[in-house]
Structures are given as structure tokens and as C-alpha cells.
Amino acid sequence: MNSDLERLIALQQIDSAADAARRRLAEGPDREKALDARLDGARQRVAAAKEQLTQNQHARRDLEKEVAVHQGRLSKFRDQLMAVKTNVEYQAMQKEMTFAQGEVKTIEDKVLERMLEADELTAIVKRAEAELAAEQKAVDADRRAMQAEQTELQATIDRITGERVAVVGALDKQVLATFEQVSRKRNGVAVAEARDGICTICHVRLRPQIFNTVMRNDAILQCDSCNRILYFVPKAGVQGSGTQNSELRT
Template sequence: MLPDLERLIQLQQLDTATDEARRTVDGIPSRIEDLDTRLRASTTAVDAAGTRLGDKRNKRRTLEKSLAEVQGRLSRFKEQLMAVKTNKEYTAVQHEIATAQAEVQRLEDTILEYMLEADDLAADVEAAERALRAERAEIERERATLDAERAEMERRLSGTSDERVKLTEHIGAAARQLFETVARQGRGIAVVEARDGHCTVCHVRLRPQMFNQILRNTELIQCEHCMRILYHDPAGGGARAPEHDPAP
């Protein structure tokens, strides 16, 4: 293989790996934000469950105050009953007592109902807290993985610029210039494999004579369509030329 072509292939591999590492590093903050969003959702669920429980308990306390008032009224009516002078008064106080007793019953029933509902709501709070603990642990794990990934990518990136300098030192000036120009125009991809008679990036069908030249890997040949430098990878197969060109 032409030495410059071989080094350009290595240079491309290095640039592609560098690019991927940089994209991974750049994408990490938004992945951390996603984790924070998940944690906030779980925290909000705990808060909401706590609020529902608190509301229910407040309502119960309000009813308990009403109950105490009605019970106070009831005992005053019972005292009054001892002191009545006439049948009419007796009937009236009896009526008040019956009304108050009905009210006590109603309040006690509702208070009991609220207590049962509060038990369910307390269970909801516990479940939400358990879910939050599990989510927090999971998020810690995922965050540690992201931190490790970032450290690994940054470690890789720190070595690549020296590696690139060393590699380019051994590439002829013309080849290096060609690589940089094509890479700039081709979104960082300057060297690509030709396979089965086609450019593997723009997929254009190569002229058979040109493809045969590429198979030899002895010169720098550019795709006539996307301008990228083409090579043949003997290990990857793909030496088969298309059987015939499509009609012009």
C-alpha cells in the first residue's frame, strides 16, 4: 500500500475516534440533566403525596374541633333537661339533644372515614419515598457511569493531539493538504472505503477502471462525486466490481 494512503487511513481513524469522544463528552451534560429531571419528578411525587396526607389530617382536626363543640352543647342540653319545668320545655330540649346526637354521630363517622383514608395516604407517602430512594440510588449509579465515561473520553482526547502531530509528520505535504481540504468539505470524513464498485459514503458507482486502480491502493484517488479519498480494505472484501454499469 502507498505509505501516504496507509497513514491517511490511520489519520482518519484517529480523527473519527476523536470526534466521537468529543461528541460523547459534549452530550454528557444533557444526560446529567435528564437524570436531574427524573430525580425531581420522584421528589415531586413524594411532596404531592405528603401534601394530600397533610390536607386530610387537617380536615380531620377541623372536624374534631367541631365534634368537641357539639359534645359540649350536648352536655349542656343534658344539664338543662334536669332543670326543665314544663313538658313543652322538656320536648324542646329533647329535640336539641337528638339533633346534637345525630351531629355527633355524623362527625364521628366522617372522622373515622378520614382516618382510614389517611392510612391509605400514609402508605402512598411511604411508597413514594421508597421509589425516591430506589430512583436516587439508580441515578447515583448512572451518574457514576457517566463520570467514568467522561473521564475515559477526556483521557483519550488528551492524547490524540500529540498522536495526530506525530502521525502527520510522516505524511507528505501534498497528501496532508488534500486530506485537510477534503475533511473540511466532507464534515470531517476525508478517507473512505470503496466497496463493490461504490464509494461507501456517497454511494456513487465508480467507473470500473477507477475502481480497479483503487483496488491496488497505490495512489490517492478521489471519489468523483464527494471528492473523498478512496481505498480498498483487503480484509473487508468488497473487491467485487459491479457486473455492469447502469445504462447512461
């Protein structure tokens, strides 16, 4: 194979890998935000559950104050009952006391309901807290994995940037200029495999004369349609060392 063509294929692999790594790195802030959002969601569920429990406790305290008021009235009636002179007065006071006792009973039932509700709400708070703790663990693990991945990505970028310098240094200047020009115009992909007479990226059929020349891999030829530099991957065993670029067959 033409050695510049071989370098161009390597250069394209380097550029595509660097581009993918940079893209993935650039997703970092959004991925961080998604992790924060997961934690916020779990924290809000805990806060909401605690708020319900607090409201339940307030409601229960209010009811208990009401009970105390009615019981205060009852004990006052009991004192007054001793001093009552007439039967009518006595019966009227008995009626008041029966009413107050009824109120106490009704409110005490409500207090009991609140207490049962508090048990459920406490369980909900505990469950939400356990879920938050689990989510915190999972998010911490995801964050560590993400940071490790980003370190790895940056190392990859640094490594292939060095490799690129070496490849570019060995390339013919004119060939490099063509590559850079096509790369800029074609979204970073300046090299294309030609297969079965077709440019595999723009899918345009090549002139037979061009394709026959491309098959020899001994010249820098561009696709008439997309201008990408063409290469050919010989079928395994047919035209010598064709396997080394097989990963470019996509």
C-alpha cells in the first residue's frame, strides 16, 4: 500500500477516536447534572415525607389541646355540681357534662387516628431515607466511574495527540493539506473505504477506472462526489495484507 495512504488511514482513525473522546468528555457537565438530579429527587422525597409527619404531629397536638379544654370544662362542672341547688340546674349541668364527654371521646378517636397515621408516615420517612442512602451510594459509584472514564479519555486524547504529531510529520505536505481540507468540509471524516465500486460514505458509484485504481491502494485518489480520499480493503487472503484495516469497514 502507498505509505501516505496508510498514514492517512491511521490519521483518520486517530482523528475519529479523538473526536469521539472529546465528545464524550464534553458530556461531563450534563452527566454531572443528571447525577445531581437523581440525588435531589431522593432528597425531595425524604423532605416531603418528613413534612407530612410534621403536619401530622401538629394536627395531633392541636387535637390534644382541644381535649384538654373539654376536660378542663368537665372538671369545672364536677366542682360546680356540688354547689347545685335545684334539680333543673343539676340536670342542665349533667347535660353539659355528657356533651363535653362526647366531645372528648370524639376528639380522642381522632387523636388515635393521627397516631396510627403517624406510624405509617414514620415508616414512609424511614423508607425514603433508606432509598436516599442507596441512591447516594449508587450516585457516588457512578460519579467515581465517570471520573475514572474521564481521566481515561483525557489520557487517550493526550496519547493519540502525540501519535498524530508523528503521523503528520511523516506525511507528504500536499497530501496532508488535501486531508485537512476535506476533513474540515466533511465533518472530520476525510477518508472513505471504496467497496464494490461504491464510496461507502457518500454511497456514490465510482467510475470503473477510478475504482480499479483505488483497488491497487497505490495512489491518493478522491471520491468525485464527496472528495474523500479512497482506499480499498482487499478480501482476506486475496490481495495480501488486507486485515489490518478491517476495523475501518463499518
